[in-house]
Amino acid sequence: xxxxxxxxxxxxxxxxxxxxxxxxxxxxxxxxxxxxxxxxxxxxxxxxxxxxxxxxxxxxxxxxxxxxxxxxxxxxxxxxxxxxxxxxxxxxxxxxxxxxxxxxxxxxxxxxxxxxxxxxxxxxxxxxxxxxxxxxxxxxxxxxxxxxxxxxxxxxxxxxxxxxxxxxxxxxxxxxxxxxxxxxxxxxxxxxxxxxxxxxxxxxxxxxxxxxxxxxxxxxxxxxxxxxxxxxxxxxxxxxxxxxxxxxx
Numbered sequence: 001x002x003x004x005x006x007x008x009x010x011x012x013x014x015x016x017x018x019x020x021x022x023x024x025x026x027x028x029x030x031x032x033x034x035x036x037x038x039x040x041x042x043x044x045x046x047x048x049x050x051x052x053x054x055x056x057x058x059x060x061x062x063x064x065x066x067x068x069x070x071x072x073x074x075x076x077x078x079x080x081x082x083x084x085x086x087x088x089x090x091x092x093x094x095x096x097x098x099x100x101x102x103x104x105x106x107x108x109x110x111x112x113x114x115x116x117x118x119x120x121x122x123x124x125x126x127x128x129x130x131x132x133x134x135x136x137x138x139x140x141x142x143x144x145x146x147x148x149x150x151x152x153x154x155x156x157x158x159x160x161x162x163x164x165x166x167x168x169x170x171x172x173x174x175x176x177x178x179x180x181x182x183x184x185x186x187x188x189x190x191x192x193x194x195x196x197x198x199x200x201x202x203x204x205x206x207x208x209x210x211x212x213x214x215x216x217x218x219x220x221x222x223x224x225x226x227x228x229x230x231x232x233x234x235x236x237x238x239x240x241x242x243x244x245x246x247x248x249x
Contacts, residue, residue, distance in 0.1 A: 021247060023112045028240035031105045035233035038101060042094040042226045046087065053082050087222065092162060094225040099159040102152075102232040103129040106239065110135050113243060129156060141242050143235075152235050154187050155228050158206070161218050168214035178218055182206055187224065189231075 056078045064070040110121055110132045117139055124135045133143055143149060161172045169175030180186075185193050185203045196203050205224035211217045 020112060020116055021244065024109065024240050024244055024247075027105065027108055027112060028237055031101075031236050031240075032233060034101060034105075035098075035229055035236075038094075038098060039226060039229040039233070042098075042222060042229060045090050045094060046222055048090070049082055049086050052086070056082065088219065091220050091222040091225050092167075094222060095155075095220045095228065096159060096162065098225060098229040098232055099155055102155075102236060103132075105236050106132045106136075109236075109239060109243065113139065136239065136243070140246065141239065143239060143242070146235060146238050146242070148189055148231050148235055151187060151189050151228070151231055154181055155232065157181070158187070158218060158220065162220070166214060167218035168211065169208070169216045169218065171214070175216075179208065179216070182208055182218070188227075 056075070060071040060075060064074065106129050113136070114121055119135070119138055121131065121135050124131050124138060126134045136143060157174060157178065161167055161169075161174070161178055165172035165175075169178055172178065187206045188196070188203065193203065205221050205227065207219050207221075209217050209219040
């Protein structure tokens with residue numbers, strides 16, 4: 001295995017294809033901007049709720065003038081959506097967009113490296129982004145030693161739970177793992193968690209809610225979606241830099 005890894009990088013050094021290096025640099029720069037724009041959208045996306053709240057309040061008088069009882073009935077229904085359903089769906093959608101962007105960019109990085117490698121992605125075990133990362137690991141890119149890997153790995157686990165079980169711990173095979181992560185606040189990096197605890201602020205960016213049918217359920221807030229977007233951006237930039245450094249050796 002070690003001999004294969006050495007042959008891989010020897011191949012990179014001997015060919016020195018400028019297009020491989022240039023494509024990785026371009027990929028890194030494009031991803032940086034895409035994550036930047038996504039992060040800005042996530043930050044502003046909750047304004048939709050403020051806009052809709054104003055509209056719905058205006059509708060009360062328009063639909064039921066001088067009928068306080070009907071106004072209260074309608075507002076009970078609409079406010080529940082504005083205060084609970086909409087924030088939940090917006091935050092979750094934003095989070096899934098961030099993890100999907102990370103996954104496709106890691107795959108594109110693998111495709112750039114694959115043209116120079118003695119190994120192919122199809123020969124690597126795993127699925128999705130895990131398989132792509134395993135390919136990089138097989139070629140001496142030790143991503144697990146990089147800063148914030150634990151938080152990236154946790155985000156991938158959260159993503160799988162949401163996609164495959166709608167966040168339900170009971171219907172996700174690693175539900176107990178997620179419960180442990182959330183209860184111990186491991187979704188935040190140790191330095192951020194320590195800083196928050198020293199400030200005495202609540203750490204509730206991710207929590208476990210209760211669904212009437214699904215039971216205990218993973219809940220992602222928009223502040224977590226925003227934070228993890230920039231963590232994923234930094235981690236991907238680090239992956240690209242790691243590969244480039246090995247090519248240049």
